[in-house]
Amino acid sequence: MPEPDRKIESSSYPMPLSSRVTVLGNHYINLFLVQGDQKTALFEAGISGMVDTVIRQLEHLNAAPDYLIISHPHSDHITGLPGLMERFFRAQVLVGTGTREFITHPKAGPLMRAEDEFMSRGLADRGLPPQRPPISSIPDLSNAREVADTFVLDLGGIDLELFPVAGHSPGNILGRVKDMVFCSDSVGFHFPGKGFWPLFFTGAKEYLDTLAHIQAMAPAIVCPGHQGPLRHESATAGIQAGIDTARRFIDRVTRTALTDRELETQLFHESYRDEFTLYTKENIANCNRLLIKRARQSAA
Secondary structure (H helix, E strand, O other): OOOOOOOOOOHOOEEEEEOEEEEEEEEEEEEEEEEEEEEEEEOOOOOOOHHHHHHHHHHHHHOOOOOOOOOOOOOOHHOOHHHHHHOOOOOOOEEOOHHHHHHHOOOOOHHHHHHHOOOOOOHHHHHOOOOOOOOOOOOOOOOOOOOOOOEEEEEOOOEEEEEEEEEEEOEEEEEEEOOOEEEEEEEEEEOEEEEEOOOOOHHHHHHHHHHHHHHHHOOOOOEOOOOOOOEEEEEEHHHHHHHHHHHHHHHHHHHHHOOOHHHHHHHHHHOHHHHHOOOOHHHHHHHHHHHHHHHHHHHH
């Protein structure tokens, strides 16, 4: 398996991590299939523009998920859900507490649809054309099961542990299978070969607590939602890099002599590159603005 210090080619997917776990999707957005003897779970849902690719990958593996698990309700992790629910209509959807409230906020729907459309075009520009239009409405979570506390899915011969965490997003869930952790965006955004960008959108202290929790589990494999898994020494180093990056960012914000507007501009020019350009400029600018706010709150 290629190490994530470079772009992972589409031909590498589906990409096995173990006899039970397979990475689906593409270099930019990863989903994780966990296959037990009786049940199968898909952790992450991606965006609408990759749904048909993921369905083909599942069919190639002769797998039909019994569970569709949403790591958190940001557009790049949930707008693929309607298409997956349509194809795997018997699957149980699992979401974290706060997910419904987040996506039904009056401002959420238009932003989610716009971001999904932009990301789908971005995949097409990168040689990964969608086979369906972007979403026209927010995902229907009326029948979803809420994961409010640590919860174990017995898939038969293997358990998938789900547990809520804080710091990155409302409704954030991590997953663990043996020595493997599905951390979504809780370690930060990984630029292969170039480090991480912090993503503490709901709380810097809580984000660092979550990273400490992941670190304490000492996973052999860490599976972010983007740009491929980190294994063994890379996993250990990646978690520590996520911690160090967040702490440096907080220190930078609290010590700078720049105005917030000047700092926002500086951060945008540093971060809006490579894989981050899959997202709208407005999204990344807003993310950096929120990071500055949360960094200042952590030091107050």
